[in-house]
Amino acid sequence: MPQEIDPLIPPNGDEKVLLHSCCAPCAGDLMERMKNDGIDLTIFFYNPNIHPKKEYEIRKNENKRFADELGVPFVDADYDVQNWFKRAKGMEFEPERGIRCTMCFDMRFERTALHAWENGFSTFTSSLGISRWKNMEQINDCGVRAAGHYDGLTYWTYNWRKGGGANRMYEIAKRENFYQQEYCGCIFSLRDTNDWREKNGRDAIEIGEKFYEEKIRPPAA
Ligand code: SF4
Numbered sequence: 001m002p003q004e005i006d007p008l009i010p011p012n013g014d015e016k017v018l019l020h021s022c023c024a025p026c027a028g029d030l031m032e033r034m035k036n037d038g039i040d041l042t043i044f045f046y047n048p049n050i051h052p053k054k055e056y057e058i059r060k061n062e063n064k065r066f067a068d069e070l071g072v073p074f075v076d077a078d079y080d081v082q083n084w085f086k087r088a089k090g091m092e093f094e095p096e097r098g099i100r101c102t103m104c105f106d107m108r109f110e111r112t113a114l115h116a117w118e119n120g121f122s123t124f125t126s127s128l129g130i131s132r133w134k135n136m137e138q139i140n141d142c143g144v145r146a147a148g149h150y151d152g153l154t155y156w157t158y159n160w161r162k163g164g165g166a167n168r169m170y171e172i173a174k175r176e177n178f179y180q181q182e183y184c185g186c187i188f189s190l191r192d193t194n195d196w197r198e199k200n201g202r203d204a205i206e207i208g209e210k211f212y213e214e215k216i217r218p219p220a221a
């Protein structure tokens with residue numbers, strides 16, 4: 001029997017939410033839940049951390065495909081990757097969950113907060129925190145900091161993992177046969193993941209090859 005899920009209630013009873021999405025697998029459950037609970041959501045895809053461009057395009061297109069399926073507006077923001085590299089300078093060898101990641105969340109949320117402010121949203125949140133590989137407190141701190149730049153703007157610090165969210169994320173990813181990214185996103189996380197794989201006798205990551213159901217998707221028409 002499917003688990004009962006409490007209905008989502010955004011802060012301040014807001015009915016409109018801007019959802020910063022990092023990728024389709026992480027955002028899938030948030031998107032379905034918000035949609036089912038009657039929240040007027042818009043996806044904001046701003047992830048200049050993702051490298052190389054091929055990986056960025058695949059992740060973005062997967063997310064857009066699902067948004068279109070659900071009838072959710074999708075804002076395709078800039079890929080200002082040069083800016084991201086400028087901000088990451090000197091942090092190339094920082095570990096995951098460290099200061100480079102704080103910079104990365106700050107950058108993405110600053111841009112999301114600006115879009116929210118300019119487009120009449122008073123609440124925004126992010127799919128980033130659903131992954132068990134991430135530090136939710138670190139993400140929430142960055143979201144709250146970004147929202148703090150604008151009067152009346154709130155970052156929704158909901159724990160998306162609870163109530164079965166972490167499991168549903170995988171169920172939806174399999175059902176939709178989403179592309180399965182195998183590293184966090186930046187070139188440094190790709191390098192570190194490949195180093196780990198090499199030490200553990202595994203092949204290097206092949207961009208664009210792995211899907212949750214291991215089916216090869218035909219090229220888009
Ligand atoms: S590891 Fe992930 S969160 Fe950290 S800087 Fe790289 S892309 Fe951003």
